[in-house]
Amino acid sequence: MNKELIINAAPQGVEIALLEDKKLVELHHEKADASFAVGDLYLGKVKKLIPGLNAAFVDVGFEKDAFLHYTDLSPYARSLLKFTQQAISDNSPQGFNFANFQVEPEIIKTGKINEVLSGKPNILVQILKEPIAAKGPRLSCEISLPGRFVVITPFNDIVAVSRKIHSAEERKRLQKIVEAIKPKNFGVIVRTAAEGKNTAELHEDLAALVETWETIQANLKGAVAPAKILSEQTKTTSILRDLLNEDFNRVVVNDRNIYNDTRNYIQRIAPEKAEIVSFYHNGLPIFDQYGITKQVKAAFGKTVNLPSGAYLIIEHTEALHVIDVNSGYKSVGNNQEQNALETNLEAAAEISRQLRLRDLGGIIVVDFIDMKLPDNKRKLLEAMEECMRPDRAKHAVLPISKFGLMQITRQRMKPEVNINTQEVCPSCAGTGKISSTLLLEDEIEKNLSYLITHQHKDLTLVVHPIMHAYLTKGSMFKSKQWKWRWKYGQKVKIRENTNYHLTEFHFFDKHDDEIKL
Incomplete structure (x- = not known):
């Protein structure tokens, strides 16, 4: 698969587009004043304990207190509390040696929050979820620091290897290497990207x-x-850290500083890939050059059209997201069941892309076109699971229910990407209604009468082309323009302007200055 990362730097922040085979699959936006991003570490102050929820509210500097549940405390919460206090009060120039830190006993899974956080102490926390809507950040005390090949977790000595590495021999080799080089008091999780890497790397x-x-x-x-x-790395480097592989063949940046940072980062983690970074300095906006703007406008509406003529309707509610699959004009034969299967398979690929692109989280309910054969339902489930496989967010796909609905759950890490692709109608201001032609004609004539009464001469009326045709159509003495001439004793010029909306009109004097009414 051909992967490209296009980075657009602007004063308000950085936009990052991930393309797979020229198709937009992920869109990230990092604001210039971004804070409380997933992975950031804060020293928080416990403000309130809620035994009924078995949770605590923690002040990390956000306008609303962050939420910390007991299940996110980590078994090593007491060790973390001890470490936090020890690090804050440490006076030694070099700092204490973490290898000599004495780890406290683990807390029990079924414990109470007020037993661990009594006294409302200060504690080191990590942002688990960004603030969403009216909610503050979600916190975790299970501190983890991700690298390209490994993730370290303090206060334990566990070594784990990613399950996505299927070779038993490779897993055993990586386990032995990491156990040999691992510092004391650190647990290590070996990532999938470590497969085949040597000890030095x-x-x-x-x-x-x-x-x-x-x-x-x-x-x-x-x-x-x-x-x-501590701040998490920028979105650019974190995406490169998680995604960079042999399929990644181009990174294009339009900012010199980000270009240098990105190139240096790739030079450090994958020297053989350093040449894929290029600096873009052409006149055309970078997203326009690579067709991203057009894809964004086509993909973020309520209706998403598919190449075959089928289309999706995507609706959002407070509790869940609903996607309806419609066949449109698609037809691959006279067999209705086959038509439904083909349309559903095409829709499954687009739905998986839409989930990544819009970063939809929580519960997603998909109403596919009804199919009768169990084999076809199974094929659709397998296709959906395969399409969702590249998605980095945790997700689960359930079989089609007896009502013909498929349920998908997807990890919600941050607010969904919502780009408004609609504008308020300039004619009706969003009401869906405009003045009828007769009422508009009466309004124009009322204004015309007023101006002529106040001694205005050589008037020019400018209207929309459709209204121009309506007022000037017909032979002499029959058009509205001629009726006004006979009624008011003077000729009124009528011009058309394609930039006007349907009900817009303006009067101008003989000097072509607009007359304000």
Whole structure:
């Protein structure tokens, strides 16, 4: 698969488009003043304990207190509390050695929040979900620092290898390497990208993450809650970190600083890929040049058209998202069941793309075209699962129910991408109604009568082309223009302007200056 990353830097922030085989599949927007992004670490102050929810509200500097549930505390919550207090009060120039840190006993899974966070202490937390609508950020105490090949988790000594690495020998090899190079008091999760990598590459990645943890420890020294302790990498580098592979063959940037940062990052993590980064400096906007603007406008409406003539209707509610599949004019034969299957398979591919593109989360209900054969329903389920496989968000796809509905759940990490592709009608101002032609004609004549009464001469009326045709049509003495001439004793010129909306009209004097009414 051919993957491209197009990065558009603007004063208000950075837009990042991911293309797969020239087709837009992900669109990210990083605001210039972005804060509280997933992965950021904060020193928070516990403000309120809610035993009924078994949760706490924590002040991290956001306008609304962040939410921390007991299940997100981490088994090593007591160790994290101890570490936080020790790091804040540490006075030594070099900081204490984390390898000598004494880990506290784990908390039980069925415990109570007020047993762990009694006294409302300061605690190091990580943003689990960005603020959405009226909700503050969702927090976690299960601190994790992701790298290109490994993820480190403090306060434990566990080594785990990604299940997506299927070879038992490769998993065992990676396990042995990481166990040999792992520092004390750190757990390590080996990512799928580590498959086939040697000890030196893994050690370099691990060392960089340990250095990041030491930075966190240094930033905590003397910190006062609420305070940001460490920012997640920029969206650009985090996407490259998670996605960069042999299929990634081009990164195009229109900002010199981001270009240098991106090139340096790739040079560090994958030197053989450094040449894929290029700087864009042509006159045309970068998103227009690569056809992204057109794809955005076509993909974010309520109705999404498919190449065959079928189309999707996407509706959003507070509780869930609903997608309706319609066959339109599509027909691949006289067999209704076959038509339904073909349309549904095409829709499944587009739906999986739409979920990634709009970043829809929560419950998604899809009303596919009804099919009778169980084999066809199974084929559709398998196709949907295959189309969803590249999606990095956690998701689950359920079989089609007896009502013909497929339910999908997808991890919600941030607010959905919502681009308004509609404009308020300039004629009706969004009401769906305009003045009838007769009423408009009466209004024009009323204004005309007023102007002539006040001694205005050589008047010119400018209207929409359709209205121009209506007022001037017919032979002499029959058109409205001639009737006005005989009624008021003077000729009224009528011009058309294609930029006017249907009910818009203006009068101009002999100097071509508009007369304000």
